[in-house]
Amino acid sequence: MKSTKINIAIDGYSSCGKSTLAKEIAKQLDYVFIDTGAMYRAVTLFALENKLINGVLNEIELISRLPQIEITFEFNKERGTSDVLLNGKNVETEIRQMKVSEKVSLVAAVKEVRKKLVELQQKMGNKKGVVMDGRDIGTVVFPFAELKIFMTANKDVRANRRFEELQLKSEKTTLELVKANLEQRDYIDTNRKEDPLRQAEDAKVLDNSELSREEQIVIAMSWVEAAKSNLA
Numbered sequence: 001m002k003s004t005k006i007n008i009a010i011d012g013y014s015s016c017g018k019s020t021l022a023k024e025i026a027k028q029l030d031y032v033f034i035d036t037g038a039m040y041r042a043v044t045l046f047a048l049e050n051k052l053i054n055g056v057l058n059e060i061e062l063i064s065r066l067p068q069i070e071i072t073f074e075f076n077k078e079r080g081t082s083d084v085l086l087n088g089k090n091v092e093t094e095i096r097q098m099k100v101s102e103k104v105s106l107v108a109a110v111k112e113v114r115k116k117l118v119e120l121q122q123k124m125g126n127k128k129g130v131v132m133d134g135r136d137i138g139t140v141v142f143p144f145a146e147l148k149i150f151m152t153a154n155k156d157v158r159a160n161r162r163f164e165e166l167q168l169k170s171e172k173t174t175l176e177l178v179k180a181n182l183e184q185r186d187y188i189d190t191n192r193k194e195d196p197l198r199q200a201e202d203a204k205v206l207d208n209s210e211l212s213r214e215e216q217i218v219i220a221m222s223w224v225e226a227a228k229s230n231l232a
């Protein structure tokens with residue numbers, strides 16, 4: 001029987017709820033969810049641990065050490081999704097800390113870092129059945145994805161959501177700092193030279209500022225069904 005599995009690309013700004021939606025779609029379809037932001041975060045953690053960022057990023061040194069960086073995923077039964085491993089060590093919690101968030105856009109702007117991670121991501125999707133979220137999935141990683149979703153939300157809604165998440169993890173920060181970090185990341189992510197965040201021409205736009213989780217799922221699943229029926 002012909003496989004009707006598709007690849008689903010979800011792109012958008014930071015803290016728009018991309019991962020939440022991607023996880024839920026993957027669960028409903030029994031697909032693999034891949035959080036590509038976690039991969040850029042793991043490389044950033046490597047750079048921090050190896051003192052390659054002292055205010056500025058030592059790009060040349062990071063590029064020369066890229067072959068020493070191995071990024072893999074490991075299924076976490078409790079969470080029902082995969083954790084990211086950096087050279088065999090589970091760093092899922094560490095990569096979400098503000099110290100990583102503050103520097104990740106710098107690392108994600110490096111051409112060689114992107115080349116390495118994009119290749120890995122493309123391999124993960126070559127059998128289809130993948131829901132991948134990031135910034136360049138519909139434009140660079142899977143330009144032929146059967147379904148592309150571009151998520152947006154109002155800035156204050158995003159900052160509040162992120163702030164609440166960090167508070168649950170007992171991270172000491174303020175709403176103002178979280179908002180400033182989001183604005184800075186948006187700026188770097190959309191203005192960088194290499195694979196900047198932009199909406200693919202054929203992406204469906206989902207503005208979730210005023211949508212509940214359930215409402216988002218209903219909309220996204222209707223797009224999934226339409227994309228699958230186009231295959232048949």
Ligand code: DC
Nearest residue numbers: 014036037040104105108134135136
């Ligand atoms: O989705 P996130 O906030 O965890 O992503 C962390 C950073 O990584 C974000 O600033 C943009 C960058 N990123 C990217 O450039 N390309 C991707 N495919 C995913 C994330």
